[in-house]
Amino acid sequence: MPLHNKQQLLGDASQIRHETLEGHNTAERVGKMFHDIIEAFEEYFLSKIDPDTAQKLITFLEGVEFGNFIPGINGQGGKIDGNGNGELQSLILHKFLEVPELRYNRVSIEVGNKWRAPGGGIVLKCVPDKDQDGNMLMSGTITLHLEDGEIGQIAVDDICMGIFHNEMTLNSNSPVDFDDSLGNFRFAGFFTAYFRVTEILEMGHNSVFRYVLRAQSANWAYSFHPCEAMHFVAYGNFTDKNRQTSRYSTRTYERYLKDVNDWEFTAGNIAAQFGDLSNLSAYGMDMTGYSAYLNNIYMIGTVEQMKALFPRIEFDTEGDTFLAYGETKTITCKVFRGWEDVTDKVYHWTITRDTGDPIEDASWNMSTKAQNFNGTIVISFTETENDLGTNTFVVSTLFTVKADLGDGVSATEEIRV
Numbered sequence: 001m002p003l004h005n006k007q008q009l010l011g012d013a014s015q016i017r018h019e020t021l022e023g024h025n026t027a028e029r030v031g032k033m034f035h036d037i038i039e040a041f042e043e044y045f046l047s048k049i050d051p052d053t054a055q056k057l058i059t060f061l062e063g064v065e066f067g068n069f070i071p072g073i074n075g076q077g078g079k080i081d082g083n084g085n086g087e088l089q090s091l092i093l094h095k096f097l098e099v100p101e102l103r104y105n106r107v108s109i110e111v112g113n114k115w116r117a118p119g120g121g122i123v124l125k126c127v128p129d130k131d132q133d134g135n136m137l138m139s140g141t142i143t144l145h146l147e148d149g150e151i152g153q154i155a156v157d158d159i160c161m162g163i164f165h166n167e168m169t170l171n172s173n174s175p176v177d178f179d180d181s182l183g184n185f186r187f188a189g190f191f192t193a194y195f196r197v198t199e200i201l202e203m204g205h206n207s208v209f210r211y212v213l214r215a216q217s218a219n220w221a222y223s224f225h226p227c228e229a230m231h232f233v234a235y236g237n238f239t240d241k242n243r244q245t246s247r248y249s250t251r252t253y254e255r256y257l258k259d260v261n262d263w264e265f266t267a268g269n270i271a272a273q274f275g276d277l278s279n280l281s282a283y284g285m286d287m288t289g290y291s292a293y294l295n296n297i298y299m300i301g302t303v304e305q306m307k308a309l310f311p312r313i314e315f316d317t318e319g320d321t322f323l324a325y326g327e328t329k330t331i332t333c334k335v336f337r338g339w340e341d342v343t344d345k346v347y348h349w350t351i352t353r354d355t356g357d358p359i360e361d362a363s364w365n366m367s368t369k370a371q372n373f374n375g376t377i378v379i380s381f382t383e384t385e386n387d388l389g390t391n392t393f394v395v396s397t398l399f400t401v402k403a404d405l406g407d408g409v410s411a412t413e414e415i416r417v
Contacts, residue, residue, distance in 0.1 A: 119234030152206030236260025
């Protein structure tokens with residue numbers, strides 16, 4: 001209560017108390033005194049039934065409860081006790097969450113890429129440079145979010161990438177997932193920023209540095225600045241060989257990188273890869289399926305061909321599959337499980353022909369040559385014998401070979417002649 005209001009109330013109360021003249025302490029005079037006191041109290045007491053504002057710090061010695069509080073995982077409402085222990089339904093934070101331990105969930109889920117690299121960090125503040133007209137330039141300054149005593153893991157010429165969701169400009173976020181195997185990544189609902197560290201401004205903790213964005217190219221047509229709270233990785237370095245190794249994992253493969261001194265990867269940067277190898281085709285490597293791509297292998301154990309491998313058929317066609325009129329060609333089939341030749345384990349062979357003429361093909365499939373097929377067959381295209389059929393509307397004849405190895409295991413392969 002302001003001092004002048006307090007003194008005025010005390011003065012008015014003293015006059016009422018010591019009044020000696022009859023008829024001066026009227027109901028109006030006393031009522032006004034009570035009204036002034038109540039109005040003065042409104043400046044000092046928070047309302048329990050109306051919205052109100054406290055201008056100073058309020059201390060709750062024993063805590064505070066929200067709603068109809070019921071404790072426990074399946075409870076309701078909320079409570080913060082006098083020791084600062086809180087139990088709430090949910091929590092939305094606009095910046096950072098700092099906590100030594102998270103309990104109950106023991107599953108870590110990564111929707112995106114997981115990196116292990118020589119550098120990286122979390123952006124506390126990003127200030128892009130602007131020209132005199134206020135247009136954003138390709139450079140800026142980043143301040144890292146560091147714990148007490150932590151040193152920023154960045155160096156000049158680091159090649160950095162960060163992925164974040166743009167809540168203000170939604171069309172900046174990618175509509176699709178994209179990974180071209182060269183190091184250009186996009187994730188649906190997020191934007192990707194590539195930048196290079198050009199100068200470290202705060203040397204004590206490496207907490208502030210200058211950066212420049214990756215230039216646009218045929219493979220990358222975007223120029224997004226980093227932003228507050230973005231996690232970024234320094235997966236290579238343009239000049240420092242000690243900072244050119246890293247590894248990352250996606251949903252389908254894991255890759256080890258070396259000698260990374262540019263934005264994009266080359267075949268020479270891939271030290272090893274595990275999982276789906278099909279994306280190595282970007283480097284001219286014809287690999288498919290789930291396996292391992294390695295440089296050197298040093299072993300003290302054994303290499304064992306697993307019996308669970310599916311068998312496959314390989315054809316020996318005496319050089320090619322072209323057959324001119326008047327010629328014959330011997331086709332020999334072999335069956336393999338991995339590297340092991342299991343042709344001698346085939347107990348039944350089948351060969352069928354498809355020329356596009358089902359009646360003629362059915363007749364050939366029932367012929368003695370087809371019925372006696374044992375893995376080797378002579379295909380003829382002569383005046384006296386024609387195994388290719390008479391359908392002039394096709395340029396080749398399709399033969400399907402099946403090898404049964406027993407126990408429901410078989411291999412099937414097609415060949416065109």
